[in-house]
Amino acid sequence: MANGNMAIGQSGGPTAVINGSLLGAVEEALRHPSIGSVLGLVNGIEGALQENLLDLGRQPAPVLEGLYRTPASALGSCRRKLSPADHERILEVFRAHDIRYFLYIGGNDSMDTSLQIEALARAEGYDLQVIGIPKTIDNDLPRTDHCPGYGSVARWVAQSVMDIGRDLLSMRTFMQVYVLEVMGRNAGWIAAAASLADRPEGSLPLVLCLPEQPFDRAQFLERVARRHREFGCALVVTSEALRAADGSLVADEAAATVVDAFGHKVVYGVGDYLARMIARELGLKCRSDRPGTVQRAAMACVSPVDQAEAREAGRAAVRLALDGRSGEMVTLERVSDRPYRCTTGAAPFQEVANREKLIPPEYLVPFGVAPAFLEYAAPLIGGSLPDYVTLEPTLVPKRCKSL
C-alpha cells in the first residue's frame, strides 16, 4: 500500500547528465511499493502551478533508459521565483494528486524553492517529504564534494582546450593569442578545468582568469607576454565574469562606454574584451570565442563518472525520502582519490540554498591552479583524455645560408 505519490522536477539551466538523475530517481521509486505514482512536473515547479504532470511509470522502458544518454531537461525546466500565491497553488495541486514526496533536481535557487515548499507544507500540516538532487555545471553548491553536471563540462573544457591548444600551436606564424570564454560567473570551477588539458605539464601556454582572483590588468598582460615569449603564443581561458580588486566587473569598463547603432548599451563578453586589450596593448594577433551552451550539453564529451553519479544521486534521493528524511539535498562525498571513490550523503537545504562554493585559495596559483585542484578534478572527468602525438623536432642539417 502506497503512502502517496511522488513528484519530480528539473530546474534551471540543463546539463548533459540531469536526465540521468531523473532516471535514477524514477527507477528507484518504481521499485518501492510505498511510493504510488511517479509524476514528472513539466517545466519544473511551473508544472505544479499549471498542473502539467506526466506519469513517468507509464513511459515506455526504452524511453526511460534512453534518458541516460539524452542531454538537457527531458521534463522541461524553469527559472521562477515563487510568490505567496504560488505556494498555495502548489499545495493545492500536490493535495489533489496525493503527492507526498517531492524531489527537485537543481542548483542553488532550486534548493531555495525546495526549502520554501518544505517549510510551507510543514506550516500547513501537510505531510510532504522534500529532497533536493544537486545539479549544476558551475559546481558551486556547498556541502557536496562536487555537483553532477560539473564532471562533463570539465571534460568538455579539458578536451576542447587540448584541441584548441593544438590548433593554436600550429598557427604561431600567423596567430598569437587565443581567448576562450567559458561559463561560470562567480565561481571559476569550469575555467579551472582547462588545466587538465596541460599534459605533460607545461606543454600548453595557458593563462587562466578566474573570478576568485582579482583581475589585475598589468599582471595579466605581463603573463600573456611571458607565455608568448616562451611558446610563441598564449591560450587564455577566462570565466564569463571577472572582477577587479575593488569588486567591479572587468568588462564593464568597456560596456559602460559603448553604445550600439540603436542606442543600446552593449555588454561585451569578457573574452572579447580581453582579446581587444591584448591586441592593443601587446600588439599580438588575437582571436576570442565564446562556445556557450554547447559546453554544458555536449554528449560527445560526457563524463561516464558524472553520468553514473548523476543517476546515483537520483536513486539516493528516493532512499532518503523512504528513510523519512526531508528538507535535505543529496550530496556527493568523496571517500578516496586513488582509486577515486565517492558515496552519497545529505545536507540541510539551509546550508546549500542561495549559497555559492568558490574555488578555495589552496587550489589556486596566479593565473592557474595548484596540483591540489588537478587531484580534485581529474577523477571527475571520467577517464583519460586523448593521447595526441608531437613530431620529434630535430631538424635536417641546413645546407643553405640562412635568410
Place this chain on the structure above:
Amino acid sequence: MANGNMAIGQSGGPTAVINGSLLGAVEEALRHPSIGSVLGLVNGIEGALQENLLDLGRQPAPVLEGLYRTPASALGSCRRKLSPADHERILEVFRAHDIRYFLYIGGNDSMDTSLQIEALARAEGYDLQVIGIPKTIDNDLPRTDHCPGYGSVARWVAQSVMDIGRDLLSMRTFMQVYVLEVMGRNAGWIAAAASLADRPEGSLPLVLCLPEQPFDRAQFLERVARRHREFGCALVVTSEALRAADGSLVADEAAATVVDAFGHKVVYGVGDYLARMIARELGLKCRSDRPGTVQRAAMACVSPVDQAEAREAGRAAVRLALDGRSGEMVTLERVSDRPYRCTTGAAPFQEVANREKLIPPEYLVPFGVAPAFLEYAAPLIGGSLPDYVTLEPTLVPKRCKSL
C-alpha cells in the same frame, strides 16, 4: 635508386584530419624506393624559406601512426603570400635538398602557392612535381565532391545543434531564441550541416542563415517569429558572414556605427547582431554564442569517413606524383550515395586555386536546405548521430481548476 626527395607541408587553418593526410602521404612515400627522404616543411612554405625541415622517415612509428588521431597541423602552418624573392629562395632550398616532389596540404590559397611554385620550377628548368592535397573545413574547393576536414566540422555542427536544440527546447519557459554563429564566410556549407541534426525532420525549430542567400531582415524576423509560434523557441544557425541583396555585409550595419571605449571601430559577430535584432524587434529572450576554433579541432566529433578520406587523399597525392603527374590537386570523386562510395581523382591547380565553390541553388530552400543537401552531406559525417529520447507527452488528467 631514388629520383629525389619529397617535401610536404601543411598550410592555412588546421582541421581535425589534416594530419591524416600527412600520415597518408608519408606512409605511401616511404613504400616507394623511387622517393628518397620524406621531408616535412615546418610551418608550411615558411619551412622552405627558413630551411626548417624534418626527416619524417625518421620519426618513431608510434608518432607517425598517432597523427591519425591528432588534430591541427603537426608540422605547423602558415598564411604567406609568396613574393618573387620567396620564389628564388624556395628553389634554392629545394635544389640543396634535391627535392623533386612537393606536396602541399591546403585550401584555395595554398593551391595558388602550389601553382606558383610549379610554374617557377618549370620556367627555371628545375625538375619538380607538385601535387596539392585538399584541406578545408569550409568545403569550398571546386572540382572535388567535398574537402577533407568538412565531414568532421559538419559532424561537430550536427551533433552540437542536436545538443543545443535539446537544451533550448527544455528552457522554453525562460529562453526563446538561440543564435549559433559557425564558421564559413562566403560559403555556407558548415552552417548548412546543422540541418543534419533535425531528425526526425521538423523536430527542431531551425532557421539557417547562409551567405549564399541574400539576407532579408523582414523575412528573417518573420521566420524566427513563426518558429517561435510553432515550437515556443527558435534556433538560428548562421554563417559568420551574411550579405544583403546589394552585397553589403549585414553586420556592418552595426559595426560601421559602433566605436568602443578606445575609439576603435568594433566589428561585431553577426550572431550577436542577429540576437540583438531579435530581442529588439520581436521582444524575445535571446542568447548567441560563437564556438569558433573548437568546431574545426574537436576530435570528440571527428568523422571516421573524413579521417579515412584525408589519409587516402595523402596516399593518392604520392601515387599521382609517381605517375609523373604535376600541377594538380587530388580530388574526391563520389561514386555512389547509397552505399556511399568515394574514390580519388585530380584537377589542375588553375581550376581550384583562388576559386570558391558555394552551395548550389538546388541544395537550398529559404532559411534551410533541400533534401538533396542532406543526401550529399549525410555520408560525410561518418555514421549516425546519437539517438536521444523524448518523453511521451500525455498529461495526467487534471483535478484542479486551471489558473
